[in-house]
Structure formats: C-alpha cells, structure tokens
Amino acid sequence: MIVFVTGLLALSGALLMLIAAVGLLRMPDFYTRMQAAAKAGTLGILLIVAATGITLGSVSALLHAFLASLFFVLTTPVAAHLLGRAAYLSGVRPWVLQDELAGRYHTQTHELGSGRAPTASLPGIDQAEQASS
C-alpha cells in the first residue's frame, strides 16, 4: 500500500517536472517560460519530497521532508520574481500586444505610476519604443 502511494507520488511529481521542462522549451517568451518552470516545477518537487519522506518513513526523514518542502515553497517564488524583475529592467519584452507596464514603472526609484501621467523612465521602457517595435 505504501509502495503504491509513494510510487504514485513520485511518478506524478516527475511528470509535473517533465511538464515544466516542456513548457520551458515550448513557451513563446521569457515570462511564460518562467511561470511554467516555477509553478509546475515547485509542485513536482513537493510531490517528490513527499514520496521520499514516506518511503524512508522515520520521524527524522519526515522532518527532513517537511523542512525541504517549506524551503522550496519559500524560495522558488522569490527567485522567479527576482529574475522576472531583472529581465524586465534589462529590456526583455513580454510577448503581448500591449505592454501595460510600459511608461509606468520608474526604473530608478522602482515606483509605479498611475498611468495618467507617465513617469520619466529609461529609454528601454517607454511607450514610443513599444509602439515602434
């Protein structure tokens, strides 16, 4: 019974991580690739951690598994958010018809404008360049 449960957990986790890798390969731009890798990858690694903890079975192993899953839940979104912000500031354009953030994000002070009066921004992120590209 336990073998069945752990096998199911490990296989579904591995399949989710495979889905994450396929999404990383097939998605059209950086931001969609990032969300595929972050979300599917996190759930996959959580299932694999649970499978390992149940297989090993001891209290120490379950504690290790709990700490590892807590670590993954805390760090993966932070890493993805930091990378997405760095990519946007370095000029990677999202694959959309209109970039809603263009001209509203002050790249020096990291303040968001309302959009009525566009804040002054770096040449990389303003509406004119968005329209011409």
Add this chain to the structure above:
Amino acid sequence: MTERLVGLPATSLPLTAAMVILVGALLLALIRIVRGPTIPDRVIALDLMASLVVGLLLLLGAVLDLLAIVDIAIVLALIAFLSTVAFASLIERRTRE
C-alpha cells in the same frame, strides 16, 4: 554499497521510472540553455535543472534508503537559490550601468 546500486529492489520500480523521466526533463532544460535567446532564459533553465537534480537526489535517497542524500539535496537547493538570486542582481546591475 555497490551491490545495492546495481541490484535495485523491485518495489522501487516506480521510483526508478520517475528518475528516468527526470533525466529526460534535464535534457529538455539543457536544450533551452543552449538555445535560449537571452541570459534570463538560460538562468531560469539553470534553476529548473538544479531542482531536477534535487529531485533525482531525493529519489536516489529513497531507493537506496539513505537519509544523508536528502541533506545533500537540501544543500544543493540552497546553493541553487543563492546562485539564481546572484544572477538576477547581476543582470539588473549590469543594465543600470
């Protein structure tokens, strides 16, 4: 140790199959690293590869019944997180200059 590596027990067949799937996912992420048009693409692929290796280590610990491998996996996850954060701040700082 070596005979446990070679002759895996039959009850760990699903875990071994999951490890094979993870190796396939590693190859797909490697293609994205080679192809990736921008540096952030490569960094996110590297991050996913690190968590794939962590998953491989965890499954190996489950198959071999070794708790120490779980510790190694946690440390590898920590290093991968720190390297991703360092790459992100490097990308951001390089564009600001």
